[in-house]
Amino acid sequence: MSARVKRDELDRIARSYSLDATAVESLLDAADARPSRADRQDFLAGCARHGGVLSLAAGIVFFVAANWGRMAVFGRFALLELLFVAVLGIGLFKPPPRFVGRAALFLSFIITGALLALFGQTYQTGADVYELFLTWALLGLPFAIAAQWGVASAAWIIVLDTALLLFCGWQPRGGLLWVVFDGGRLNATHAILMAAFLNLALWFAFEKVEVRAVPDWVRRVALTCGMMFVTWAGVLGVTGNDFGGSSSSTRAIAFVGAILALAAVTWIALRWRRDVYPLAVAFASFVILGMVLIAEAVDTPDEASLFIMAFWLIATSTIGGRMLVKLMRQWRVETA
Amino acid sequence: MTVAALVESLRSRGVIAADAPPFAHAGHDRPWFIALLQGAAGWLAGLFLLVFAAMIFEPKTTTAIFVVGLVLIVSALGLYFADRNAVFLDQLALALSIAGQFALAWAIMKDQKSAVLIAALLLAMQCAVFAVMPNKLARTLAALFASAAWIYLVRLWLRPGNGGVDDFFAEDGLHHAPLMGGASVPVGWIATWTPLVLATWWLVEREARWMARGAADFARPALTGMLLGVTFGGIVTEPLTLFALRDTELGIPFNLWSLFPLLSIGLALYASYAAFRVRNPALVGIAIAGALLHLSRFYYLYGTTLMWKAAIMLVVGAALLLGARLLRRRESA
Structure with missing residues (x-):
């Protein structure tokens, strides 16, 4: 994609040549400075799509965090694992680079973290929080790679760095990193x-x-x-x-x-x-x-x-x- | 496309005369991260200079603080006009300007009892700084701070607290009846955001006109500053003490009115759309980051069960995906 002329330069060109409003419209068209109607719709559709996936991911995380006490342990795990299998199935059935596939595998990555949180919470394994994030990063890596999506890659980096930050900041005595x-x-x-x-x-x-x-x-x-x-x-x-x-x-x-x-x-x-x-x-x-x-x-x-x-x-x-x-x-x- | 190629294109379209002089490339382009680095450095330096000035001059009275602030701002103005092209002087001027604005704000807040009057005076101060300072970054910051002052003005007018500077930072634990009862929340939201949204919408729609009138030096920073205000302003629409993680204070009780702040996410997304329309990718990214920030606020701030929050996010997610699908169908139709 070729670089566009920046807005500041367009302002200076308009001022330098004393362009009137019609001439400025031509300037903006020539510089491709304004997205077309199709571009704008594309942007809105993209925002809605990405926002929808993130909202669903947030909803799933909130759901697990709610610690749904009324369900038995088995029920909680079953629900989350069914969800996991469902999105994984979508990801395999409609693989990336299709958006559905990318989104499904991204959600698989998110649900991996939710499952680990539920596991740690339910069984009180004594693991530190950093171990949750580190395990999430390790187990979720295949999904982040398979998603072939910048958002998934960025999420993986953030999870990994959260684990490192928690370990370096709180210095918990235990877990994989503590061995070293x-x-x-x-x-x-x-x-x-x-x-x-x-x-x-x-x-x-x-x-x-x-x-x-x-x-x-x-x-x-x-x-x-x-x-x-x-x-x-x-x-x-x-x-x-x-x-x-x-x-x-x-x-x-x-x-x-x-x-x-x-x-x-x-x-x-x-x-x-x-x-x-x-x-x-x-x-x-x-x-x-x-x-x-x-x-x-x-x-x-x-x-x-x-x-x-x-x-x-x-x-x-x-x-x-x-x-x-x-x-x-x-x-x-x-x-x- | 380079600037030279664009100017040639204008010649061939007959927009400018064939014999018009070549465009003198001013070379003031700075990527967003360099502007952020310099803006943050100017901000911090301004704070240090203010504390330094306070320690040296030890202004005790409101008048003395006001005079120090005014001197700093006038010095900044002088530096800006001294040499418009010197980046070093620009940075020093920004630091002095910020230090002066802090001093003036301090003088305003020190003895005033009325929080509404404080907010109004701060808004007026930012409007004056915007009008007077001949620097794009200074005007952008002034527009952003003016947006924040406007948000506080409406909020404090509709939901008065104890009065005074504490209302900006803490609840006093006493109940103060909002001006319009329960309707204060939606009325406040409409009164706060409608002017900002309309102003930014108008600026985007009428871009060619104000560029032609040579108003870009004001309109461009005003647009950026207000869009930043729209993106992050939702944070200052609630008292900061409610952004707490303590067990005893997890936000306001859930009711229909408390869904209004979810609209902060919508505002941030509107800001990203407006930024996209003027092809400002950095501002698009910042607005999207703002939307995510508001999402995390929703998680911590509102005192309802996580199940309700999960349900809301799932419904919103499904609605957004449906909306995306409908938009795609319309595109391909």
């Missing part, structure tokens, strides 16, 4: 770095192997989640507020790991010369780490650290914004 990151040789800081590098690896892999089921915006979701963990690790490295104490080696690992991740993302983006979004996210992380560093370094007076942080924000966002726009225009010309 038990606070002995590897601790929470390592877990955060692992989560960061996992997301970045996913982003890198999907950028390299362009899969239709993982479009641009889903890759950006993975990258953004990764950079959130990177920023978290960096903040821990600077502040030293680790969960299990602030040993200097842990802080150093966290800080160095964060800087390496930022450098890697920046280097890859500059090499590919395709999209400035990775640079923008890396830059945002850098700005946040800089702020935290200033807050740590400038002890007193408070006014000084506030002023320096304000100046840091203005200067970095201005310089960064200018560089990013310049690179964007350069790469746009190169790929045109």
Whole structure:
């Protein structure tokens, strides 16, 4: 799809040539700046379709969360499993790339999570919440892949990152991840770095192997989640507020790991010369780490650290914004 | 299509003269995530500058706070006019402007007892900032904040609380009769959203006209700001303390009127449709994210059983899928 002229440029063209209303109508038509009636109907139909699937998914999740106490355990499981089999059947009968197939497999993914929640709730297995999400991500992966749909891929990434966030944030003692990151040789800081590098690896892999089921915006979701963990690790490295104490080696690992991740993302983006979004996210992380560093370094007076942080924000966002726009225009010309 | 190709196309259509000078590419295009980065940085810097100014000058009286705010805003205005093309000055000006607006808002809220008057003054302030600031991002933010002030104005007028700044953030635990009884909710919803929806609809419909009149510098940010207000404004239509996860306070009792906020999802979807009509994919995405946010609010906010909520979502889902099918049939007919 070719890039359209942006609205700001259209405004400037209209002003520059003093176009009247009729001429502006021609300008907007020539620039394909207004969707046709068919396009608009298509958009509304798409919104209704996607909204319908999400509403159904939300309804199913609410239904399970209601903890329908009047039904026996067997009944609850049977209902959910019948629903699961039904949507899976639809997915197999009308497979992707048909929308019905995609939606059905997406719902299969959602119901997997609902089933696991019901299982954990019913049998009080003692599993932590992160284990629910992690198991959901692992068991739901085949459905997310089979759906061949960006929405399903994004949902899978969000479920996986919720599991990682819960593990890194609450440090529960148990489950699969605790086997590795038990606070002995590897601790929470390592877990955060692992989560960061996992997301970045996913982003890198999907950028390299362009899969239709993982479009641009889903890759950006993975990258953004990764950079959130990177920023978290960096903040821990600077502040030293680790969960299990602030040993200097842990802080150093966290800080160095964060800087390496930022450098890697920046280097890859500059090499590919395709999209400035990775640079923008890396830059945002850098700005946040800089702020935290200033807050740590400038002890007193408070006014000084506030002023320096304000100046840091203005200067970095201005310089960064200018560089990013310049690179964007350069790469746009190169790929045109 | 590039700008150059578009201008050539206009020449060949006879829209502009064949000998019209070539278009000077101003190069002010910024993707949404860069605008977001700079906007967020400006916002945060504004807060830091305000606290800094408060610590240095220690304004104690309302007049002193007001003067500090005014000085900051006038400084921002000066920076904007100093050099329109310098991005650095733009960012500094935005930070000072935001800091000044916070100071003025503080001065307004400090001694005022009437929450309605506070909301009205804040709305007037944002309208003034919108009119005066020669910067697109500043105007967009002003339009967004003006929308929020309008929402609060209608809400507080129809459902007065104890008066004063607390009404913006907490219920005082006392019952205050709404102005129009039970009808306050639907009347409030209509009064709040009708002007915003009509204004944005009109701006989208009449785009060619205001572009031709050279009003794009005002209309474009007004449209974006108001659409953002329509997308997220539903959040401020309920007291924030009801967005609680405590067992004892899980929202208002369920009745037919409490379905009205479900319409926040509809408003966000309207905003996405309007954004689609002006080919703004970033705003479409933000509006859809807003709709999902309102869905999660529905889960937590309204004190009814989850079975009712599940039933509502299933019915809504089925209705939407049916609607999609009917639209597709109409398309192919």
